[in-house]
Amino acid sequence: MxxxxxxxxxxxxxxxxxxxxxxxxxxxxxxxxxxxxxxxxxxxxxxxxxxxxxxxxxxxxxxxxxxxxxxxxxHGNLGESLITRDNVWHEFTTLFPATLELALCAMIFATVLGLLAGVIAALRRGSLFDHGVMGISLTGFSMPIFWWGLILIMFFSVQLGWTPVSGRIDLLYDIEPKTGFMLIDSLLSDEEGAFMDALHHLILPSIVLGTIPLAVIARMTRSAMLEVLREDYVRTAKAKGLSPARVVFIHALRNALIPVLTVLGLQVGSLLAGAVLTETIFSWPGVGKWLIDAISRRDYPVVQNGILLIATLVIVVNFVVDILYGFANPRIRHQR
Amino acid sequence: MSLLEIQNLNVRFGGKDAIPVVEGLDLTIDQGEVLAIVGESGSGKSVTMMSVMGLIEAPGEVTANRLNFAGQDLLKLKGRARRQLIGKDLSMVFQDPMTALNPSYTVGYQIEEVIHQHLGLRGREARQRALQLLERVEIPGAASRLSAYPHQLSGGMSQRVAIAMAIAAEPKLLIADEPTTALDVTIQAQIMDLLLNLQRDEGMALILITHDLAVVAETAQRVCVMYAGQAVETGVVPDIFQAPKHPYTEALLAAIPEHSLGERLSTLPGIVPGRYDRPKGCLLSPRCPYAQPRCLERPALEPYTHNGISGSVRCFFPRNLNPEQWPEVLPESQRPSHLPGEAHGRA
Incomplete structure (x- = not known):
């Protein structure tokens, strides 16, 4: 190790x-x-x-x-923005929680729904549900994010008025940034309804950002489950008289998660790339929008170091996933 | 009353018209009995036992006139009621121990799972019971093995763990599906001894699916010989070895290497009929050296009693039984398999 x-x-x-x-x-x-x-x-x-x-x-x-x-x-000096004269590290740390909040929500959305859809599709292989889910996920995977985001805004925000068009929270609320996570800060504040408003603002961007990972996770889960369900140990689990839910989730899914976890780690990179587009569409004040602005202003230090910081993040996450992988798969943990 | 009673069991994969994988199988086993099921690969031995366990899934279809276990009709038991039975009163050990255990969980967890499911024990009690079971299956250093993962165990050790799981809830019937096939020869005897000791000590019935006729001769009380999805002969040990009634049983015995030392090993020409070349009449007729024109009909499994020993055989001209009724053995060219357009028609 x-x-x-x-x-x-x-x-x-x-x-x-x-x-x-x-x-x-x-x-x-x-x-x-x-x-x-x-x-x-x-x-x-x-x-x-x-x-x-x-x-x-x-x-x-x-x-x-x-x-x-x-x-x-x-020397640990990331320089300062040519435009704002603010320290790049400071700007990054101020904006990053917004991106992290969005990315986490998107990932939770994608993982929960993707695992569920993948498992059910595998269990009902060849059914209408299976074909439907796989068709939709292929569409989702090939969807250009900016177009998808605009379509959703047009339909849900403009036509139906269900969700806000942009931003993290309504201008009516004055939330003091304590943690940088709007969901937590709005809960900590005394403002009534702020939390629900922040949640509302998160829905569409999370769906847009989560669409591609969702499609990847659903497809990966399905194929991994199909493989695992044929294994002898699944038959053993059934022969023990365990409930179907236990057989599927404890015995099969646990083993199917190993490849899914790897893909999940790889998705973090594309998730941050997607965040750049999503934040721009929804005017989400995160590092993605910050970078786009910096590029159009030719703000060299911000672009160079902003991307360096994000790259570091992706590398660290993949590193953590590699270690998690060892935990999910005892056969790797014991290798030297 | 028999512990397990199977009457006219049919297992099909893919619709009513599909060729059955198991066809018209009758079988009983009494409490505390050791029954061996022998036959070539693909003769339906495992599928029969999987259907008793309720492990045949769509598109597989199991039908039977009777499928009773300990007085309960297995065909009527669905879902939870059936699951309360399997793994508890009725349990199974599979062929390849290296893949039969879940690689992601410790040995202890996988045994305790059965204990919790069927005996309702948790925590320390369950652990205690799991430890006893590992000692019961003679695993050295049992306490330390509880936290081992399957990949850290050898094949023989894994099979012991699988057996511990199968006997965790003190089953009335243990089905062992070629439990030693995947193991080293030296380990095979140990595992077989273990199974038989457990059977004797616990008083459970044991169904042993095997290729190894030597093992059958030493261990089983009764034998069921299967061929192409049918039971062709059932009989008691040692009678079935001394005087086999079905030509197929006779051929199986002749194919034991020890029986023909120094000579060329006797074999039955041809292979088990598959899905598309299933004969119309007796399934063995295309390969049978004693085939007669009548063998183009399908014989039934008929019970007999001979010299006070009873059994059953699916043959019009059983061997070692009423030799005075045997017709003349036909030369190969006159056997039904060589008559034009007869035996090879699809059933």
Whole structure:
């Protein structure tokens, strides 16, 4: 186990370098620079432009900029936004809870529904329900998130008026951010109805963000269950006279979860990618929207370090999933 | 009254018209009896026992005139009532112990599950009982094995655990489906001894599905020989070994290597008929060296008593019984399987 962790940690170093190099170069490939964007469409005075670039250190050769960036990173300095002058780490930590809240809700939605649908589809293999679920999940998996989000907003928010169109909570409420999680903060506040309002705001974005993971989990659960249900130990469980629910959930699903868990870990990356789009559609004040704004403003430090932080997160989550995997599967836990 | 009574059991997969996997099977077993079921692979031995356990699932279909266990009609017992019986009074040990245990749970958990389900014990009491069971099946270091996972056990050890699970609720009937086939030869004898000791000590009935006729001769009181989904002969040990009545039983005995040391091993030509080449008449007729024109009809399993020993046989011309009525053995070219367009018609 220890050597396993050490090996995984060793792999992180090249990954980090790759991420820094990619973000550093990609953002600079977009035409325009922060100064141009700030000054807008008007004709920029070349001298002022050069001075501004010099002030920001953007007139240095690229390799020098990259090494400055790395050396700042090595000192734990993530820099500050060129636009707001706020510390990138501070901005990230302020906005991240909103993204986390959304991602968690989406994941809970996707996991609960996906496992259930997958299990039932496997048990009723070949039935109308099975074909229906698999058809819908294929559609869900191929759905462009931005389009799907707009359709849902148009139908549920605009036509039916069931859910709010955007934001985390109604402007009527003044919630003091204690934990950064709106559901918790609204509960802690004295404002009546704030919690329900926050919950309402979460529904559509969670569904939109959870759609693709839901489809993946449902399909994966189904195929894993179909495999496991044929196993001898499921027959043994039936021969013990256990209830069908116990056979399915305790004996079969437990083993089917092993591959599903792996997929779940891999989904975290695409979940954060999806969050960028979802947050933009719903004006959700999280890191996804923050990054999109930073890109359009050519806010180099925010883009570079924001993506680096998110990449770190994905790596850490996958790492945790690997360890969880060992817990779910005793055969791995005991390997050396 | 018999403990288990099966009359005209039919098991089909896929609709009324499908060829039965088990056809018209009659079988009884008394309390405390050891019954062996022998036959080639695919002769329906396991499917018969799975249907007794209620483990045949759609599209499989089980019908019978009678399927009684300890005075209860198994065909009428559904859902919970049936589950209260299986794993408790009626339990089963399967062929491959390495896959029969759930890899995600400890041995203790899997045994305690049965104890909780059927005896209602939990916590320390259940653990205590599980420990006793592991000691009962002679697992060394039983206490430490409770927290072991199946992948940490050898095949023989796993089979002992599976047996412990099967006897946890003191069954009246234990079905062992080729319990030693997947094990090393040295372990096979140990497991067989264990099963027979348990059977004797607990006084339970034991149905032993096996290929191993030597084991049958040593252990069973009665034998049922199956061929292509039918019981072709039932009889008592040792009579069935000394004077087999059905040509198929005779052929099985002749195929034991020890019986033909130094000679070429006797075999029955051909294979068990499959779904699409099932003969019209006697199922063995295309392979039978004694086949007669009458064998194009389907014989029934007829009881007989001979020299005070009773049994039953599904043959028009049983061996070792009324030899004066035997017709002349026909040369191969005149047997019904070689008559044009007769025996190979689909049933």
């Amino acid at each position: 220890f050597s396993f962790i050490a090996r995984r940690l060793g792999l992180l170093i090249p990954t980090f370098f790759g991420v820094t190099l990619l973000t550093f170069s990609l953002i600079r490939m977009i035409p325009g620079d922060p100064v141009e964007v700030m000054m807008g469409e008007r004709r920029v005075d070349p001298q002022m432009h050069a001075e501004a670039l010099h002030r920001l250190g953007l007139d240095k050769p690229l390799y020098q900029q990259y090494f400055d960036y790395l050396s700042n990173l090595a």
